[in-house]
Amino acid sequence: MTTRTVYLKDVPFDEAWRSFRSALEGINRWEAGESETVPLDEALGRVTAEPIWAKISSPHYHAAAMDGFALRAADTFEASDRSPSQLSKEQIEPVDTGDALPDWADAIVPIEAVEIVGDRESILLRAAIHPWSNVRAMGEDMVATEMILPAGHQLRPVDLGAAAGSGHDQLVVRRKPRVAVIPTGSELVPPGTIPKPGQIIEYNSLVLAAQLEKWGAAPTRLPVVRDSLEEIRAAVSKAAGEFDLILLNAGSSAGSEDHSAAVVESLGELLVHGVAIRPGHPVILGMVNHEVPIIGVPGYPASAALTGEIFVQPLIRRWLGLPESDKRQIEAVLTRKVHSSLGDDEYLRVSVGMVGDRTVAAPLSRGAGVITSLVRADGIVEIPAGIQGYAAGTHVQVRLYRSPEEIERTILAIGSHDLTLDLIAQELAIRGTRLSSASVGSLGGLVALARGEAHVAGSHLLDPQTGEYNLSYIRKHLPETKVMVVGLVRRWQGLILGAGNPKGIESLKDLAREDVIFVNRQRGAGTRVLLDYQLAKQKLDSEAIHGYGREEFTHLAVAAAIATGRADCGLGIQAAAAALKLDFLPLFSERYDLVIPEEHYQSRLLEPMLEVLASDQFAGEVDKLSGYELERPGEVLAELG
């Protein structure tokens, strides 16, 4: 076991990158590039290593562009409707499209434009033919010796045609860089395994290899290596003899089982250990045997994938002779305040949509471990070092992962999450519209609507005074906005219980039992409002409930507390119980509505969603969920404002 070390230092990104690039200078395969010859039918997507020059012209002869007759244009100059010209057998020659123009001829008349006299002996023309009519002149398409495509061009389907047409049957392209991806860690288990606590499903190598493949490299995923300095050293040393680049995953930090830095140091040069970026700062850059670059990729999945984008992609593009990647940027309004570390460049993942005429960017989870933050991300906002963050409402530049057209076809839903939103998302996807949803609780959703940050909010807020859903809350939080309350479903709320209900809990009354520990939801959550309403209605004292003061922020957190034995029960929806294979006691049926400002309700963007809500297909899907029934889906239940 090595002793713990600290980072050499977190160097700024530009400095790290500069030192890595200068280490690559003088290494032939990284400097000049290597090429190989591939047949045309394997060249799609490859990058030309040299310009493609036409070897032959296309057409390579004067060619008939129509079925008809070759002739001398001069023989037709007198022809008119009133006095047609008759051309004899000797003056014409029948040709099909693509035939060579006879030497003596200079035009083609199409078959449709002539009358054939006698037994094809001669033809009659009623209009003059211009010289070179219906002839594809030699070189019309490509001229021998002309440059068809430059070097450094990624080959598309039509390019292959142009290469073939100008005389090639193979092309010289950049060799794909061979990249080894080495996962390390004694805690890793393969995908498909049911992991024990402390075990981690190894999928970073899957993501890195897929990125490499997409960017034009040839990745190889090597077997997982245990957390042993010697074994990792052996694996890296072997890979250095076979690959052009090594990605060593995890162990790049400074923990007791982090060996990457020591391995790189012992086999070559440790250039950088720690880069001032978030997520992903424990990055290692180095050279093995002074010729094979190695990148120590952090272990958290979002960090690993972003390290791929930030460090690996430019390296692959450099190898292939391509200019730096396109940065499609658009301006958007940040929906929430974001603090950022002064010392680091931060890569903030955001979802993006057009609400009215504003493009808004909503920050997603910043956790380095949250791979779904990248799955859900529509783009990245870079917050450079030296900036402590941005206020809500700041105009920021977003580097997009999706096309602006996809962004324009995105419905932003916010508020309380419900399973049926997933079903709607699925039906919308088929119709070419995206539903991007964020869970901030019912009240949070109304506040977001008021701020113009979303099109739709899911809400199940019960008014304890009136027993009515949502209306009084909307009046309070969206006083100035014309809003539609649109029906969706009723769903069962109930008690989530340990599997098999070991404490024999039968109703809300049991919450006050001495031997029962409860776990609560936060104030403002629709479920908390419901609990307090029902307690009051049944005249139960919340102070008698053990654990009433312990608040969790999601249905699942409540279920997790029960699954791990920290509590015996909590109020929530059936899906959360099902997720962790817990028991569920249904108690109250509640309404879950969609709140939609009229401006969006009327918009073309939302049309397909309203279609979905009214469809038999959607009704059928909801029917399959247990604990749900439709509640006038898509109907306007109330209009406010």
Next chain:
Amino acid sequence: MTTRTVYLKDVPFDEAWRSFRSALEGINRWEAGESETVPLDEALGRVTAEPIWAKISSPHYHAAAMDGFALRAADTFEASDRSPSQLSKEQIEPVDTGDALPDWADAIVPIEAVEIVGDRESILLRAAIHPWSNVRAMGEDMVATEMILPAGHQLRPVDLGAAAGSGHDQLVVRRKPRVAVIPTGSELVPPGTIPKPGQIIEYNSLVLAAQLEKWGAAPTRLPVVRDSLEEIRAAVSKAAGEFDLILLNAGSSAGSEDHSAAVVESLGELLVHGVAIRPGHPVILGMVNHEVPIIGVPGYPASAALTGEIFVQPLIRRWLGLPESDKRQIEAVLTRKVHSSLGDDEYLRVSVGMVGDRTVAAPLSRGAGVITSLVRADGIVEIPAGIQGYAAGTHVQVRLYRSPEEIERTILAIGSHDLTLDLIAQELAIRGTRLSSASVGSLGGLVALARGEAHVAGSHLLDPQTGEYNLSYIRKHLPETKVMVVGLVRRWQGLILGAGNPKGIESLKDLAREDVIFVNRQRGAGTRVLLDYQLAKQKLDSEAIHGYGREEFTHLAVAAAIATGRADCGLGIQAAAAALKLDFLPLFSERYDLVIPEEHYQSRLLEPMLEVLASDQFAGEVDKLSGYELERPGEVLAELG
């Protein structure tokens, strides 16, 4: 031999498409889609056939997010800098990142934040720890039963990670449709062959297969079939038993050797023969055995590739359960008047660039046989049936093949073409800038600059009065514009002669010989101006020259006339002679300059071009060309306006 038929009729695109789609209804594999299960490491780019639901949560336990100690937060609430709390061995448990949180604990303190007392027996804390600090709560990333991705989603690298992390090691994806591409034609020869007149290099199947691969299908290129009704019928009939879709290339027109329609009719149903689109109207849509759709693809290469985009791509996307393709459209100003057939939808290929603050679209060759029109195209302008064309200056919608960022980094060059422009394009490509050039002759280039349609014009216009290049022409055609004349090269003009100079031509004087036939360039061409200037200087009479009145529009057309024996000589540049392996007699060295409006000369867009002109690399490349020498490249030779 079958008798010639005419098109059934050219039906409008929408009608053709509708009848094709309704024929697919009821055919199971086209209606419902077929799926297959693939391991995660083969799933990149595949399309999900069903939603991906999380099988397990991630993390699937409460996990330590840092190396440090697990503890109860309540034990630290009193801790402060002044009175640190000491926690005993029994109150803490050392954990590494990723370890499970012990049941009794509810927070982690990072190793960096504690002082270790004695031999790791206890720790000292100087600040309180909040409950759940540095803990990744169960389900932080994904919650079991939650929908991770919808059906109909094309899988990206991070999606594979999310699928693995939520418990999957394989996914159900749409099976790739198997598509047969059958080339037909007795005149076809394979790529790499030197074709004889009348022979055609078969590359449509290469382009179609590459398109299919790119769009997510599984193409098979079948062997070329001769123009025989029986043989084509046999090939199609066999393919119908093995494939989901058949593309039958060429023979879709109505010529004597066009058998496609008859084949489709004899094996099933001929739905459409002829669609009102240009290029590509001889399209066939049909069904073989009432279950396998077949598309008769026109033979001209630009038509074939566009038929792929218009008919085949939407079919493949339909099979895969994807919504219709993105149509990235931008508005641009058309540079030239375009006539269009009233009855047809026309797909006009255009090059696109930003000149100042205008986006301009310049029509490219409309020839159905010109594959380079697609190679060079930045987008397509659809001119719907019912419109006879657009005037120059019309604002049109362009469906882009490239990203708007690439368009912004495109330098539009127009005017006389020269080989060195290809070299500049190559050097610019390395620098991430595109040079898109159009040949319209020197004078045409100046006119285009005046109209704001390009950034740069190549020009070699000699003023016969002054013997000076370009200046007087610029004064005349760009009187209002501040313009820089930038040096590039001197190049040799001379007489292009038959191989081996069979007529023994030695100077311009020989043009007047009785046995010599000349071929001329059009008025306004720099080469024509040069000829007339030299004839006058040498006091030679143009009327004595046989063929002086026959005008061609390019250097190559002149060379082609000589190569095919239609003429004995013509004035042109050495490259044109070399292209057709002809002799060349150098006579005059002429200047070829770049004309650049000051507005663009100063722009960031042109910076890399001026860098290239000044580079040793470029000088070295020009040195390799015969007949060229550099003439103060990149230097401002004159400022006008």
